[in-house]
Amino acid sequence: MKIDPDSSTDLSAQIATAIREAIVSGAMPVDERLPSESELAEQFAVSRSTVREALKRLAAQSLIRTQRGATGGAFVNRLRFEDAYGQQITTSTLLLSMNAVSFQTACEARYALERACAPLSVQRRTADHLATMRAEAHRQAQPGLTDEAFCASDVAFHRALVDAAGNPVLSYQLAGAVEAMQPLMNMITFSARSRETIVDLHTRIADAVEAGNAQDADTLLSDLATYTEDLAKSVFAARLAKQPKQ
Structure with a gap:
């Protein structure tokens, strides 16, 4: 592992990159103890x-973990897909906001990815996944539910649909689509949407998943996208109409 002291890149960033590359390549396997701080400083x-x-x-990226005591130190961590969800969501949110990605x-x-996932969800869903989808659809129908709670339930419903595919790689990739794109989309549409319409579509999607009908699930997701x-x-048109004419 080497760094370039003449590079404009921060030295700590270079060291982190060098160690990360060693972990990714397998040169430093899971659970291996890293050299001590003194040894790394000398190296x-x-x-x-x-x-x-x-x-x-490296710890912030969940690539290493630290342990105290005589046998402690820094160790290569076993990174799980679930552990990386938060980072994927944060990155997706930043990309969407910083690059002004259009709503369309x-x-x-978001829906193209979810529709691609739906056939697997129909085949592999568990009783728990289905129960979560049903519970969230029921929650969304409750009177007095705040917009914030409705949006959170909306995300939870689609998270269950994605996770029902039983594929951790898909769940990881779709974490950004569902938990980053969905809240941003909800912020724009929540004031205009009909909760009854969404609850009806969610209920029918859950019905299709339970019945093992991939075609219906795909059609209903397409209807929800439309x-x-x-x-x-309609929201953008209403905003435009309110703007003072030049």
Whole structure:
């Protein structure tokens, strides 16, 4: 593992990258103990504080874990898909907001991914996945439910549908689509949408999943996508109409 002291890149970032590459390549396997801070400082010819900052970066990415005591130290962590969900969601949210992705583009991507997942969900869903979908649809129908709670339930419903596919890679990839795109889409459409319409579509999607009918599930997700896009168009048109004429 090497770094370039003449590079403009922060030394701690270079050290973190070097260790991360060793972990990804398998040169440092899961559960292996990293050299001590002193040993790493000597190896990279930097201060211990620089090494400590590099280790913090790796810990923030869940690539290493630290243990106290005589047998403690920093160890290569076994990264699970579930552990990486938060990072995927954060990255997706930042990408959408910083790059001003249009509502239509986000909606198109989100439902295309979910519809691709639906046939597996129909085949592999468990009783728990179905129960979650039913519970969230029932919750959404309750009078007095706040917009914030409705939106959270909306995300939970679709999260259960995605997880029902039983594929951790898909669940990870769709974490950004469902838990980053969906809240942003809800922020735009919540004031105009009909809860009754959404509850009806969610209930019928759950029915299709329970019945093992992939075609119906796909059609209903397509209907939900169209409804969401139409809502956004009406919201944007109403906003435009309120703007003072030049």
